[in-house]
Amino acid sequence: MRATPDKSIGTAEALLKQAELSPSQMAERFEAALDVDRWRRLAPFAAIEEPIGSGDHAQIAPQDAVREKNRLDEDGYFCLKQVFDRRRIDRMHDIVRAVRADGWPAAFAFVYDDFWSIARSPAISAFLEASLGAGFAQNTVVWAHWVPDAKGVAGWRPHDDYRGGDDTFLSLWISLSDATVENGCMFLVPASRSREVTEATKAQDSLPNILFRKTLQDVVALPVPSGSLIGWRGDVLHWGGANSGSTVPRVSLALEFRSRDVKTTRFERPLIDPRAALPPFRTRLFAIVKALREYTNFEPLLLRHLPLAERIFEETSPGE
Numbered sequence: 001m002r003a004t005p006d007k008s009i010g011t012a013e014a015l016l017k018q019a020e021l022s023p024s025q026m027a028e029r030f031e032a033a034l035d036v037d038r039w040r041r042l043a044p045f046a047a048i049e050e051p052i053g054s055g056d057h058a059q060i061a062p063q064d065a066v067r068e069k070n071r072l073d074e075d076g077y078f079c080l081k082q083v084f085d086r087r088r089i090d091r092m093h094d095i096v097r098a099v100r101a102d103g104w105p106a107a108f109a110f111v112y113d114d115f116w117s118i119a120r121s122p123a124i125s126a127f128l129e130a131s132l133g134a135g136f137a138q139n140t141v142v143w144a145h146w147v148p149d150a151k152g153v154a155g156w157r158p159h160d161d162y163r164g165g166d167d168t169f170l171s172l173w174i175s176l177s178d179a180t181v182e183n184g185c186m187f188l189v190p191a192s193r194s195r196e197v198t199e200a201t202k203a204q205d206s207l208p209n210i211l212f213r214k215t216l217q218d219v220v221a222l223p224v225p226s227g228s229l230i231g232w233r234g235d236v237l238h239w240g241g242a243n244s245g246s247t248v249p250r251v252s253l254a255l256e257f258r259s260r261d262v263k264t265t266r267f268e269r270p271l272i273d274p275r276a277a278l279p280p281f282r283t284r285l286f287a288i289v290k291a292l293r294e295y296t297n298f299e300p301l302l303l304r305h306l307p308l309a310e311r312i313f314e315e316t317s318p319g320e
C-alpha cells in the first residue's frame with residue numbers, strides 16, 4: 001500500500017532525524033545489509049536462497065475456504081484462523097526477534113526465505129487463485145509489523161491499500177503472534193461501508209454524523225491466534241488496533257497479490273511469479289527498503305533508518 005502524509009508527525013519527525021545514524025554507523029550498516037552471510041549467521045536456523053522444501057505448511061478445511069471466499073465476495077475481507085504450521089510460524093517469529101535485536105526494523109526479516117515462501121503452499125495458492133484468478137502474481141510490496149507491548153502504542157492508522165483495485169487486488173496479513181483486541185489486532189470496515197466512507201470523505205473531507213455512527217457500528221475486530229491468515233481487497237478501510245495493556249507484542253507480516261496481466265504501479269514492481277523460484281536476495285532487500293521509504297508516514301521511528309534505506313535502494317534498484 002502507498003502511504004499518505006500525516007501532518008501530526010512533524011515534531012516527532014524533527015526529533016527522530018536527530019537520531020539518524022552517524023556516517024560510520026551508516027557505512028557499517030550498509031555493508032552489513034548487503035552481506036548475505038552475515039544474515040545467515042544472525043539467524044542460523046533460517047534459510048536464505050535455499051531450494052523451497054516440498055512440505056505443505058498450511059491447511060485450510062474445504063468448508064472454511066468456501067465460507068471465507070463468500071465473505072471476501074460479499075464484504076471484501078476474509079479470516080482463516082490457524083492455517084499455518086506452528087513450528088514454521090514460531091521460527092518466523094524468532095527471525096523477527098533476531099532481526100530487531102540486531103538493530104534492524106522488523107521488515108528486514110524479508111531477507112529470509114520463509115517470508116517469501118509462506119503463501120506458496122497448495123492450500124494458500126488455491127485460495128489465492130479462487131480470489132484473483134489463474135496466473136495471479138505477487139507484487140513486491142511487503143512489510144513486517146511489530147506492535148510493542150506498551151499501552152497506547154498502535155498498529156497502522158486507518159487506510160486502504162489500493163483504491164480501485166477491485167477483485168484484481170488482495171492483501172494478505174499473517175499473524176506471527178496471537179493478535180488480540182488487547183495487543184492491537186486488525187480492525188476493518190466491510191467493503192460497501194468502506195466505499196461509502198471513502199466517497200463521503202472525498203466529497204467533503206468529513207463524514208455526515210449518521211454515516212459516522214453507522215460506520216462505528218459496522219467495524220469488525222479480527223482477533224486471531226498466531227498462524228492465522230486474514231486478507232482484504234484494496235478499498236477496504238483497515239487499521240491495527242492499540243495496545244490496551246497487553247504484555248504480548250503483536251507481530252505480523254503483510255503481502256500483496258494481483259490478478260494476471262493487470263496494470264500495476266511502479267511501487268508494486270517488480271512482480272514475482274509465485275510458481276517460480278523465490279526472489280533473489282538483492283530483490284528482497286530492494287522490496288524492504290522500497291517499503292521503508294514509503295512507510296515512515298505510518299511509523300515515524302523508521303526515519304532513523306531512512307538515509308540507509310535510500311542508499312540500499314540506490315544500490316539494489318533494478319531500474320525500469
Ligand SMILES: O=C(O)CCC(=O)C(=O)O
Binds near residue numbers: 154161239
Ligand atoms: O498490522 C498493522 O498494524 C497494519 C497492517 C496494514 O494495515 C497493512 O499491512 O496494510
